[in-house]
Amino acid sequence: MKKLIVILYNIRSTYNVGAVLRTCDGLGVDEVIFTGYTPFIDKGLPHEQEKLRKQIHKTALGAEDIIPWHRIDDINDAIAECRQQNFTIIALEQGQGSLNLAESHNYDEDIALILGEEVHGISPNILENCDKLLEIPMCGKKESFNVSVAGAIAIWEIRKSNLNDRRIHLRTPE
Numbered sequence: 476m477k478k479l480i481v482i483l484y485n486i487r488s489t490y491n492v493g494a495v496l497r498t499c500d501g502l503g504v505d506e507v508i509f510t511g512y513t514p515f516i517d518k519g520l521p522h523e524q525e526k527l528r529k530q531i532h533k534t535a536l537g538a539e540d541i542i543p544w545h546r547i548d549d550i551n552d553a554i555a556e557c558r559q560q561n562f563t564i565i566a567l568e569q570g571q572g573s574l575n576l577a578e579s580h581n582y583d584e585d586i587a588l589i590l591g592e593e594v595h596g597i598s599p600n601i602l603e604n605c606d607k608l609l610e611i612p613m614c615g616k617k618e619s620f621n622v623s624v625a626g627a628i629a630i631w632e633i634r635k636s637n638l639n640d641r642r643i644h645l646r647t648p649e
Contacts, residue, residue: 478505478585479633480557484550484601485511485592486622489527493534494623495590500538502627502634507542508557508587510550515539517546534623550589554604557587565589566605567629568597569618573608582633590626 481504486492492514499507509515516528516539531539547553554564566589574580589605591597596619602608611620611628619625 480587489530493531496535496538498627507544509546562587573610
């Protein structure tokens, strides 16, 4: 199975961070990279870290202690690290040339999936540094989903070819 890394870029909400971590654990993401001002337990003084841990835990329900992670403050450095390991860099973002997630795509390479800022999305200068853009087609009047929901949809689409009817786990038990 190919590797999948999720890069969280400037996600403001600890609850979104926790929800994404839980999804990443459930769908066998190999690692999460925190970039920009995305909150996590490695930031701030001990009492601030404890507050962040409690908030993230509300939605992660323990996944924050399971999923491998590290922080790279500058997203361009995170992209460079993934590219150095031969990952295809994909941003979940609407834009010119974005691939429709509803259409069939082949995900047979190692992928680093960028999930970006809840309100403003991923800036054009970062998108220029990506190999592909994925877009979730919207049917209603709103232009986007919550980042944790959109992330779950995209991760599922990328991972579903690795799942089967016997519910074989993606990770081997430790």
